[in-house]
């Protein structure tokens with residue numbers, strides 16, 4: 477079994493190892509955990525039910541104010557068409573995410589979930605912890621009761637979005653209106669205890685320092701020790717265009733180093749996902765040698781990162797080609813990382 481590294485070890489690794497040394501360590505761990513040489517991917521679509529959001533995170537190019545030009549709440553007709561098309565393209569799940577709409581309560585969300593389940597057989601991966609926290613508050617419910625209502629209406633699992641960096645020092649500066657570190661973790665803890673699985677994410681390359689990245693990884697590892705509910709970890713880099721945070725984009729080397737560190741540090745999470753949406757196809761392919769064993773989703777539709785000016789597109793056939801060209805066997809998976817094709 478892999479020896480667990482401490483936060484101090486993590487700092488030392490980042491400081492003293494070069495990119496290829498870190499990558500080799502991560503790749504060795506990945507090979508032990510996934511000796512079958514398979515790289516998985518999932519066919520799904522993002523359905524962003526609204527872009528109206530009161531949170532106004534500084535890094536977000538997607539949100540609109542209520543009543544602003546371009547602000548929308550999705551119609552059932554649009555949901556129907558998007559899911560129908562997803563299933564026709566071989567999709568098995570949708571990622572249902574949106575802004576913190578000031579006028580919607582839990583009934584809106586349970587209604588959407590029931591509508592989808594009544595019309596389609598599809599996995600609903602939906603509502604990140606900040607959304608759940610906000611929905612619960614707007615509806616005067618506890619987190620647990622809000623989750624129970626969402627599960628009863630058809631929610632199958634939770635995306636790990638809205639984590640950004642799990643350090644309140646950073647959250648207070650880049651997303652002060654969003655739930656804090658403990659609330660994010662608490663929503664996940666509750667969800668896992670109610671039987672929902674989730675992913676976990678990290679968005680870096682903005683104002684954080686190395687110590688905040690390590691604080692984030694430690695928080696995720698600790699919660700995974702407690703609940704075992706995380707299926708995967710997905711680190712990606714901040715995309716600064718059209719946002720209020722003016723920094724230079726993180727380089728490919730920075731991305732690959734943190735990806736490798738994630739694989740090394742998170743010894744209790746089986747799956748680490750490459751992010752072609754933010755890195756493009758070539759770096760995502762390279763990521764398969766730096767700890768990643770999953771290529772993520774085909775994302776038939778993606779709007780949030782695209783709003784920050786990053787519009788990489790990869791159909792399923794191209795993902796399969798990239799995985800094969802890198803020397804691996806591609807396999808389509810479901811949300812729980814079971815291979816289905």
Ligand code: SF4
Pocket residue numbers: 529530531532533536537538539574575576606651654
């Ligand atoms: S990142 Fe999400 S919560 Fe923050 S402003 Fe954008 S839509 Fe709202």
